[in-house]
Amino acid sequence: MDRATSAEVEVPLLDIPTGKFGMWVFLVSEIMFFTGLIGSYIVLRLGATSWPKPGEILNTPLLGLNTLVLLSSSLTMALALHAAQQDCQGALKRNLLLTAALGTSFLLIKGYDYVHMWHKGFTISSSLFGSCYYLLTGFHGLHVLSGVILLVYLWAAASRGVFSAAQYGRIEYSGLYWHFIDIVWVVLFAILCLV
Amino acid sequence: MTTETRLPFWRRYIFSTNHKVIAVQYLFTGITFLALGGLMALLIRWQLAYPWQPVPFIGKLLFAGSGGAVTPEAYPMLFTMHGGIMVFFAITPILLGALGNYTIPLEVGARDMAFPKLNMLSYWFLFVGSSILLVSFLVPGGAAGFGWTIYAPLSASTEVLPGWGQDLFILGLALDAVSILMGGVNYITTIMQLRAPGLTLRRLPLTLWGLFFSAVLNTLWLPIVASALFMVLCDRRLGTAFFLAGPLAPHTGGQVLLFQHLFWGFGHPEVYILILPVWGLVGDLLSVFARKPAFGYKATVWSMFAITILSGIVWGHHMFTSGMNPLVGKAFMVLTVTVSVPTAIFFLNWLGTLWRGAIRLTVPMLFTLGVVFVFAIGGLTGLFNALQTFDVYIHDTYFVVGHFHYTLAASVLFGTFAFIYFWFPKIFGRQMNTRLGQLHFWCSFVFLNAVFSVMMFLGLHGHMRRIADATAYEFLKPVQHWNVFIGWAALGLGLSQLLFFINFLYSLFKGAPTPANPWDAGSLAWTVSSPPPEHNYATPPRVFCGPHEYGVPSLTNGDWLSQTDPQAAKLARS
């Protein structure tokens, strides 16, 4: 459908495919959404009289590991796109599945972290830091989850062989979303767990 | 792609991906909620005119427990739901949902929106959201009662407002926000990417520019308020304290004013989100019915752009009395008055369009001129609110209520009607009754000004907004008769809308069939039949000039050029 209509485009201002443009516009609103959350966090934290030291509560090494996991998933995602462009179906399917797997393991580690924290008495209602931590990472987690679902869907499509060197749009656009989630985590990791 | 004529009914008219069907779905949803919100307004005005008196006729049904009278508990629900419904479920669906969905693909010469499935999803998110809002009336404790501004801590603490109606309101709003964002992605992408050959940005109808900028504002600022809404929900149900402080807060550190910043960070752009499409529509319609090119097209578009930027950095003028840092107050005051420069340019260009025109006073034209008149009042009274020292007096009084009803209710309502009367022939292939339309305009015009101008005088007297009974205050007793006056004027306004509903429904089934282009309009949409074919254009049209080529000299057949008219290449100047 996108491609059907984008044939009618005269001279696109940015001369990128319609689907990519749409994804970017969507990411714009995503950026603003996380601006609202992260901005509130910054304001609340700077306004607070006391704040726990980094590592005092959170399990920094574990979350660092999680960062590596997500970064790796970004790499595999990039490789998947590359494979699609090169028309290597095998590598494409493998990398998509790998990305989904890495995303899942990120969620699992996060889940373990949540449970662990909760038992230590660090809950969403225990302190302002707790509220911010669970709110921000929670919303990021939801984004990862939806990303994983999207990846599985792409993998299924790839298995049906719908992608080729000429047809890799959806891989690219989903990739944009996935990398965006990665960026968000990089920022969250720094401002929540390290600073 | 399969032509939808072969699709079953439910795919063609219910879960349709066709932008025209979706637009009509938005239109009917919007009009329904417009009526609902209007009914609430009447209940509010009755309570203010005759405090605690049983509401005639419908009172027994609505407020059985109190013998038909509005109760102190019910009153906040009324004005909360009136505001929420009017802003998010009546005006937004009509002006963005219906106007946007219908005009954008037609006017850019596309077969459909860029993402038709997303478009359908967008409507159904609105549908679910609005249903949740309606359900919230029925839950124990009733609907939301914190005012449409959802100010924390009133909204954020279950100790002061326990009912689930509050949470449902926020949930419904969140879903509506998602719906609007999906729409925004579609509008921006379609306008930027799917323009027909020859349709450069300088040849877009002004309506599309208005819709474009309002979509941009939505994409930028709606997520901000969405994040705030989720934090409010956490505060209510998960024991957090983002916006709670003092005795109500489970733990320290929350900031009450943060919510107001997040809310108005979106809330002020929202004003322009609603008015920008109307401004665009006014620019186009004045040009069509003055048979004259839109005066200063480029200046108008750049003013829209300037306003889009400015609207994002003036929210603080809603918070002059909120206890925020007074140092920033003056900055916000100065920025706010600056908005009047682009606004002035709009008015000058509108008047410039009429100047030496050949004006046809059709019904849509009447409503367009109505917008110019009431928005002049709305815009100018905005200056008063910008002045800190005066604002702290009239803040949260009926002066503010009158002002924003002139901009958001009066202007946007007239814009909505201009849209409907103008596009009805294209959408349904039938004409609306002119006599009824004129009557509808004049009644609305008189009553509307009666209602909202008097509100401002009440505000000057210090009449607070959102109070259920002005007679509780000695200093308001002498002006109570004005509340009675507004009550009856509001009833008149409500009744004159019946003229519209009658006209709309009658014309829908019995109206005279209309030609493809009943208004001699130049833009692309009017080159296709009314109603347009399933997919608008068999082949992408070629565009040779702007949408406002009226009164072209040296034309013998008619006084105007269609955008697809090849001879425009040598005759047109845009």
Place this chain on the structure above:
Amino acid sequence: MQHWGFPVDISTTGHYVDGLFWLASGLTGVAFLAVVGALGYFLIRYRASATRRAYYTHGDSRGALFVTGGLALLVFCLIDVNLAYHDHTAWDVVWGSPPSSRDALRVEVMPEQFTWNIRYAGPDGVFHTADDVTTINQLHIPANRPVIVQLSSKDVIHSFFLPNLRIKMDAVPGLVTSLYFEAVKPGTYEIACAEHCGFGHYRMRGFLVVEESTKAFDTWLAAQANEGSPDLSWGWDWGGQT
């Protein structure tokens, strides 16, 4: 008891607010009449007719832009800058120059749904001590003496609105806000809540009693002081800040 316009002004600064209104009304009134006048004239003068065709211009010539921009700039200078300047000067008087806490009467106001708790420092002149005087919905002040009010809130946001003094300030939980004023007309006036604070918002009404003299005020205060012990669950030390 007037039926139109502003309620009676009992303050020393209220005329700044009213003045701003009349100035703004004058300036915007002219602009409004200009717009409506032009609108009406064009509608009558330039009706469609079979003989005449509209003047074909896009209004994008340098001249047209010059006129449009010029007029917009004129509006900006004559109306916006003008109003902004007067607002700026008025603000500095009404809000920007609080009296020193020595010669001013200091009051703490702590609203809750739906009453105004009002606290005076009492004989020792220090807040949050045993001899504080607290009243409910009764704010008595002497005429012709500056008053500084500090506000906070027990539950939700309320707004401390004094119509006859043309000022209001929100009472925000977890935050201390303040305003100051000086009343010159003795009598009994009303305090209103201007921020929606729940179903009882409309009846959250207090009384502002302006006593003729400091003496009358002191006798009233003394009478209050004798009534029971003040509730110490709220109130805060001013710590020198005014």
Place this chain on the structure above:
Amino acid sequence: MIYGWLLGLTLLEVGVVMAGWPRGAIVTLLMSTALAKALLIALYFMHLKFDRRAVWWLPGIPLLFGIIFVGALFPDVVWHLVQRM
């Protein structure tokens, strides 16, 4: 290659925190590393580097507004610290 950089930066971040440097240094360093990582991802994985410059406006505009918006809240942060009861 890019991936290597990202890994390195992350390890650096964790390391620095573990090592327990002076607070100011850590904050500045972490912010810059996080920014660097975000940029690397955006430039290479999201191929902004290879798109034409006009595309930069898409993420640029919201970032700009976001920074302005949050920045405008800072006076209030200070205010809260002063006026807290």
